[in-house]
Amino acid sequence: MSGIAASHGVSLSALEAANPQISNPNRIYPGQVIHIPGGSGGSAAPAPKPASHDYTVRSGDTLSGIASRNGVSLAALERANPQISNPNRISVGQVIHIPGVGSTGGTTGPGPVQGSSGASGSKVVDLAKQFLGRNASDLKHSGQLPMDSWVSSDLCCANFVTAVLQKAGAINFHSDNVSETASKLQAQGWHKVDAAHAKPGDVCILNNGDHVELVASNNGGNVQLIGSNNSNADGTQKVGYGHPYGGAWYLTPP
Structure with missing residues (x-):
């Protein structure tokens, strides 16, 4: 919520007041619609459109129409949403996900960042993608990943990320805690990089250290994540794509 407020130039308290249906501002979900209040009036200029943001499809929407309204090319919008198999x-x-305004998919700007060295980033991402759409409640008992089965199904983000990295051979430990995951990675030589240099297979710490996902792709700083997210209606987690928020930062292997 704080990240959404900052990107739209409104205070957190104003955003909370405009969304009384949100009982816990520390828990919001992908697909949830949040009302952005207007400015406080006066002659202040409107806040600039955020560099990138998420949009919830409404009746009558088309992908080309969404691209046009947000000032990006259809090709850029399709690339930013690889989960959409049929753009029609x-x-x-x-x-x-709406990429930064002006994204056209041309040759300017940095291209896609390649995967990590060692246990390749592509191996990590390919493994994570095998579990897209799987509920944490099922996956943690499946034996397909070295996840701890006793972890609450609404708190499996580190459980999933470290299990994927373990199975891909990128790390030799497991953790169910985000802060511990970050500390252990850094102790093993993983180091911080900015969004422009984050590679597929890197680790992203989000929401001021409360959540963790893997970098799935990076197109010129437009980072897409994959991880165990609180996207089910009951608040439990499911493996899916996401995007950075809440002071996100990245760790890349040595």
């Missing part, structure tokens, strides 16, 4: 078919309530 989107659904009401579906969350679409």
